[in-house]
Amino acid sequence: MSMIGNYLLVDEETINGIKSGKIDISEFLYDTEHSDDEYLDIDKSWHAIHYILCGQTWEGELPYYNAVLGGTEINDEDVGYGPARYLTPSEVKEVYEAIKDITKDEFKSKFDYKELAENDIYPKFDSNDDADYVWSYFAEVQEIFRKASLNGKYMLIYIN
Template identity: 30%
Template sequence: MSMIGEYARVTAAELDRATGDPEWALKLVSGWWETAGEEAQEPDEARCLDIDKAWDALGFLLRRAGFPVDVVHGEEAIADAEDWGYGPPRYLAPARVRVAADAMAELSGASLVSGVAPAELAEAEVYPVIVWQRGESLDYVSEHYERLRLFFRAAADDGEGMLIWLG
């Protein structure tokens, strides 16, 4: 089973309720995912987004770049939340989503992966290690980052927070 980085844009009111009622949040997000499966949406229009298995590589590269927000794991825990796949969800408040979106606007996917060899990710044991051991291109990571940039920009423009988890 693969570990997939997943995101859901939430209004401030939805985030407030989610932090107090994680079961409600899981039902809300599950409903959005069901709908998303039926309708293909662009990242800037979607309520939910997954970055497939690129999450760990993005985290590694963003930390290396000194990125100001943990957009891969979230920054705040949701107390008493059940496991949503590979642990409980975390979140970013709307102000942190804006900081992230503004920083992403300054860092393209091409810049993020520039000068990085797959061997570096393999050596750092970045998930999925086997991909980097085979020497596969980082285009996969760059493409998912570009989708995430659009998703965060739309959320920031709408004043939304973000639920983040590994599913």
């Protein structure tokens, strides 16, 4: 089984509906059509992105921590690998401001497949050539945070 990182832009009404139980989170995530403008799948790159941003396996400093593993659990329902988490529009904006200017060269310079392996970063990478794979998804993370920030959206983050 693969562990896939996901982002979904939503409005306050949806967040409140999920929190109150009026909206079933699993149905919303898996049985509702979401446009490419509001949904992003970052495949297996999520853990490497977190590590490169935070320099730690599971912890990290805000706002970088919120880019992948942060946020507030929306409820206790397991949606794949634990509960979904959400970021408020102000948290989304903080993350965007922190990550928007990270360049490809800067990001890739922090990618060391041996270091990732020593820290049990998922998945196992075979060479530093894998940096392009991780960068391509990080660039998409930058873009979805830009969209969410510009539109005042909440963001659901989950791993399935």
